[in-house]
Amino acid sequence: MNFKNMREYLAWIYYQYLLITGIYVLEPWEKSIFNSFLFSAIAMVVYTSYVFVPIHMRLALEFFSGIFGGQPESTMALMN
Amino acid sequence: MTESSATKLLNGEACRRALNRKNANKNGYVKNHCLFQQSQKYRRSGEKKQNATHNPSLYKKPFVESFEETPLLVAVLTYMGYGILTIFGYLRDFLRHWNIEKCHVARERDEQRDFVPLYQDFENFYTRNLYMRIRDNWNRPICSVPGAKMDLVERVTHNYNWTFEHTGNVVKDVINMGSYNYLGFAENTGTCADAAIETTQKYGVGVGSTRCEMGNLDIHEELEELVARFLGVESSMAFGMGFATNSMNIPALTGKGCLILSDELNHASLVLGARLSGSTIRVFKHNNMQSLEKLLRDAIVHGQPRTHRPWKKILIVVEGIYSMEGSIVRLPEVIALKKRYKAYLYLDEAHSIGALGPNGKGVVDYFGLDPKDVDIMMGTFTKSFGAAGGYIGGKKELIDYLRCHSHSALYATSMSPPVAQQIITSMKIIMGEDGTTLGSDRLKQLSENTNYFRRRLRELGFIIYGNDDSPVVPLMLYMPAKIGAFGREMLKRNIGTVVVGFPATPIIESRARFCVSAAHTREMLDTALEAISEVGDLLQLKYSRREQPLSSLGWMSEESLLQD
Known part of the structure; x- marks a missing residue:
């Protein structure tokens, strides 16, 4: 395929999306329902990952550093 | 060499295996006499149904047929697409049910509430919710002869394919x-058209009676004689409708106590005919000779269910070219099986007659076989000859029997003379009897x-x-x-x-x-x-x-x- 500009390329990508999901044959209002469902789902996934991933990362870091990183530098100091 | 002499020559283990096999034979597992054995049991290759030639000795030329496997990702996405469309179908059905949107299709009436529902199966759901959305691709009206080029009537829809309007453009x-x-041969000029016009002037367009009563014209006799000559069979019979040729003649040939072995992709007319006949129908895998042979062997070994009487007749029903797969029947192998197991063969050449073979005589000609090996040669005039109707060819006894027992010979009006003339002229052109090449x-x-x-x-x-x-x-x-x-x-x-x-x-x-x-x-x-x-x-x-x-x-x- 030859594309003159980005816009045409994006239009083609959208066309492929329509064909593969099968919503090419739907009526416009059904298309918008499907799109809004899909995009709200994606948006929720993105939002939840934005909110929760940093917290989980920090907790995981603490957990693993508790296992591997929390050792005193020398065991001799403890004995003294 | 008998089996015992063979076992003597072998060493211990092989001998035991041979004995086991002998026992197995006694138990009724007939294993080694199959004509076509599956060479490898677990074949896994890139092809879904790799129809490589299993018995190359039967073929005179290479038989190449391929059905490339569906890519997995495509299959998954296809199912996903159908899933999405089905969900929207249910949504639309819901809206229609509660009269939120107008329903355009036939539906149950309130008075019929307690009757058996008329519209309630998946295909109906499919028609309403999936086919309707892309209906503009089918049943397009044309306004010229459907030759190599044609003229289409332009139409538009304002309600997503529920109704169409013609714009008046072409x-x-x-x-x-x-x-x-x-x-x-779908032409409105040329030799065939001229001959058909001449015949219309001589005979009119039809006599409105059956062949058995007053509808038998000399042009029909001429046509049947020509078809028999074209096919290389003793006798033949022509019918005015191709679909009825199948669906009405199979019931005349088989009945209760007979077995029909039918390819899974056979045309609806063959399926209808087989069901109407009342015989037992068993379906073998498409063009799969192992499957056919297994069914034949089982039929002969076990006979009819419960009574175990032998089947009165076994009829193998195959098509020449399968119109949805583009595959050609493995006729040499089918004929070998039919001869070995003494079954009858019904060959539907709807698509292959005229289209295959060096002389255009269909799949028999394509494989260079003897037409007499096929018991019932059926075909249509609709495709290659640019006309309408169907024929049955075979032995004279068979055709004479069909003439007085087939429903489509007894009750259907005879073929229209211009149509018969179109077939005669086009068939003569194919045979080279018009003196041209x-x-x-x-x-x-x-x-x-x-x-x-x-x-x-x-x-x-x-x-x-x-x-x-x-x-x-x-x-x-x-x-x-x-x-x-x-x-x-x-x-x-x-x-x-x-x-x-x-x-x-x-x-x-x-x-x-x-x-x-x-x-x-x-x-x-x-x-x-x-x-x-x-x-x-x-x-x-x-x-x-x-x-x-x-x-x-x-x-x-x-x-x-x-x-x-």
Whole structure:
């Protein structure tokens, strides 16, 4: 395929999306329902990952550093 | 050499195995006398149904037939597409049920509430919610002779294909890739048309009576004599309707206590005929001779269910060319099986007569076999001869029996004389009896066109089903939205195609079907191929992973985009 500009390329990508999901044959209002469902789902996934991933990362870091990183530098100091 | 002498020569273990086998034989497991044994039990290759020739000795020329496997990702996405459409179908049905939107289809009336429902199965759901959305690809009205090019009546819809309006415009010179016009006899000028006009003036258009009563004209006798000569059989009989030839003659041939072995992809008319006959029907896998042989052996060993009486008759029903797969029947093997197990063979040459073989005499001619080996030769005049109706050919006793027992001979009106004349003239042209080489030119043109079209499509990277010599060329589309998109895009490029989906095919194997004709010129085919290639790029239909392993995921991978 030859594309003159980005816009045409994006239009083609959208066309492929329509064909593969099968919503090419739907009526416009059904298309918008499907799109809004899909995009709200994606948006929720993105939002939840934005909110929760940093917290989980920090907790995981603490957990693993508790296992591997929390050792005193020398065991001799403890004995003294 | 008997088995005991063979076991003596072998060492211990082999001997024990041989003995085991002998015991197994006694227990009724007949294993070693099969004509066609499966060579490898677990065959796993790139082909879904690799129809490699198992018995090459029976064939005079290579028999190449391929059905490339559906790519897994495509299959998954196709199911996903159907899933999404089904969900929306349920949504629309819900809206219709609560009268939120207007319902355009026939539905149960309130008075019929407690009756058995008339509209309640999946195919109806499918028609309402999936087929309706892309209905503009089917039943397009035409307003010219359906030759190599045709004129379409333009129509528009304002309510998403529930109703159509004609705009009054005509789409001119659409290349016709959808008609079964194999030899290009669908013409309104030329020898055939002239002869038909002359016959109309002499006989009129029909007599409105059956062959058994007053409808028997000399032109029918002439036609039947010619068909018998063309096929190389003793006698033949012509009917006014091709579908009824199958559905009404099978019941005349078999009945209770008979067994019909039918290919799974047989045409609806054969299926209807077999069901009407009241015989037991068993279905073998498409073109699979192991499956057929197994059914034959089981039928002979076990006989009828419960009583175990032998079957009165066993009739194998196959088609010459299967119109949805583009495959050709393995006739030499079928005939070998039929002879070995003393069954009868019913061969439906609806698509193959005229379209196959060096003399255009169908699949028997294609394999160079004796027509007398086929008990019942059936075919239609609708396709290659550009007429209407069907025939049955075979032994004289058989035809005489059918003349007084077949429903379509007894009750149907006889064939219209101009139609009979069209068949006579076109058949004489094919046989070369008109003193020209027009017929053989057309046959040559058809096989050239077929080979060229199939080869080019395969080179372009499409998945093409079927035999290399079959003029029916199915191109796989798979996804439901692509069925609609393909038909519309092709019509935009002035090419009329047939797209096929469920229920005519399995649900994921939607396809476009091209029928190559002798009337197509090389330029027309090139125009069509160019458009197909363009649409194939647009819709990402070039699924084939045969020679270009990298572009298999063409519709996803960035590289292929950049390369293009």
